[in-house]
Amino acid sequence: MKLNLIKRGDTLHIRKRVPKRYHDVEPRQFVWLSLHTDSESIARVKAPKIWADLIEAWEAKLAGDTSDAEARFEAARELAAKRGFRFMSSDKVAALPLAEVMARVQAVAAGSRPGKPDLVTAAAVLGGAKEPAITISRALKLYWEYAAQKKRGKSDDQIRRWENPRKKAIKNIISVIGDKPIGEITRDDMIDFREWWWQKIDVEGLTPNSGNKDLVHVGSVLNTVNERLRLNFQLPLGKLSFSEDDPKTRPPFSEAWIREKLLAPGALAGLNTEARCIVIGMINTGYRPSEGAELRREQIRLDADIPHISIEPIGRTLKSPYSKRIIPLVGVSLDAFKQCPDGFPRYRDSPNLSATVNSFLRENGLMETDRHTLYGLRHSFEDRMLAAEVDERIRRDLFGHSLNRERYGKGATLEHLQRVVKLVAI
Known part of the structure; x- marks a missing residue:
């Protein structure tokens, strides 16, 4: 112009x-x-x-x-x-x-x-505009503004996965008590919402944690807006959570199942190349599926003296500071990465990987039980390291977990990690 x-x-x-x-x-x-x-x-x-x-x-x-x-x-x-x-x-x-x-x-x-x-x-x-009441739905709109720093550094898919549970929680509570001004929310309203969730847990066979997540997200949105706008409402949000009785866990695949079923000739041929390589790459690395999907060419170091991958916050945030790590590539996982040296652009910043793989494994009889999911390959890698009596510090470093004590020194060298992983590799 x-x-x-x-x-x-x-x-x-x-x-x-x-x-x-x-x-x-x-x-x-x-x-x-x-x-x-x-x-x-x-x-x-x-x-x-x-x-x-x-x-x-x-x-x-x-x-x-x-x-x-x-x-x-x-x-x-x-x-x-x-x-x-x-x-x-x-x-x-x-x-x-x-x-x-x-x-x-x-x-x-x-x-x-x-x-x-x-x-x-x-x-x-001059301030003549009248501020409308801050309803529950409006509180969510304000929350996005006040919580903007929590999205800093996240990829588009990470932002989507961060926002969606909060959107769902607010939609759920509005469906139960209506889109009330937040200052008019009563203790009875919150007990009604909790009772709605209890019935949902009972009828649909959900875990108590499903309801607790909604309660946490609703509390976070309303408390943040209440605090930032200095509204001084006494929001009735305390003592609502469900007890965590018998939480569901994702079981590991057994080594025999991996060798005889998942790695049987042609068993995974129906998966596209990128999904197949992410799955096989997970067997001897234990990375989170999303971490594998996000790997780029510069993080896949096949030409190094010791081939390895580097989990880094490139284009996205990591789950925690401990998630930044290097993992040596050995066995079938090394072979898989040789097929995809540029990474997995099809699944980068995409939510579709787990759904695609889990659906394929179920439809083709490759799930060890009905409770198994793709994530079980991560648990399997940990179980094999436990069986091999691998040191806890090394296990936690490889998995990107925190340590229940202060970390001293730099930790195991890449050469040391390679020797450890070879002990349990398939």
Whole structure:
């Protein structure tokens, strides 16, 4: 977009006609925007951003002309920010120092027609916009903003897997108690939600942890919003969790099953090459399926003196700081990675790997029991190391687990790890 630069005194300005779309919210036919510089090269860099900010402010004013109370309030907050102010309620604006109040009044006057104050800007800058009640659904929208740092460094798929359980939990509680303002949630509401979950656990054969996860996510969303907005509500969220009786575990595949079933000639031929190599690669590495799927060419070091993979936070976060590690490649896992030296782009940042593999194994009679899943290959690798009496520090380092004591030294060398893994490799 071409922006005309005109010098007023020693300062360059943008002079541009107001687009027809904004005539209802902008009284001027032309706008002059100072770029606060006399350098044309600097002005050319700054101009698009300043013009874009003005467009956003006009859009915010348009959005404020709506019957939706929440949209109107959010538009007022955005417009106040575009005018250089933090939105405050009118009583808080009145309590500001006189100079700050006058600055806000002048900002309203600057955008008004003679004798016709700009009521939209006034509501935004002077605090006249009424904040709608913070319902449960609105609390979730605010939570995404307040918890943004928790998504930092995560891949798109990790963000999806982080957000979805929270979306599900909020959807569930709204289905039970309605989309109430969070300050009106009662203890009876939360007991009703807990009872709904208890019936669901009983009827569907779920673990108590299924309900506890929803309770934790609901509590996290509501408590975060309550704290960040200083609402001081006494939310009735305590002492609701279910006891963890007989939690379900994912059993390991036996070594005999791996050798005779999974690695039988042609047994995994029906899987696509990438999925097959991730599965076989897991047998002698014990990596989490998602860790294997995310490996890139630079992390698969087949030409090293000791072939190995490096689990690193490249393009994604790791489950914990301990998850960063190197694992030597031996046996069938080394052979698998030789077929996929560039990694697994088909499953990178994708949620489909486990579903694809688990479905294939079940349909082809390759699950050792009904309770087995792909993750059982990780548990199998650990069981084989336990049987071989491998040192706990080495086991935890290979698995990316924390150690129940302080870690001293650098740990085992790659050569040492290779000797250990060869003891249990298939």
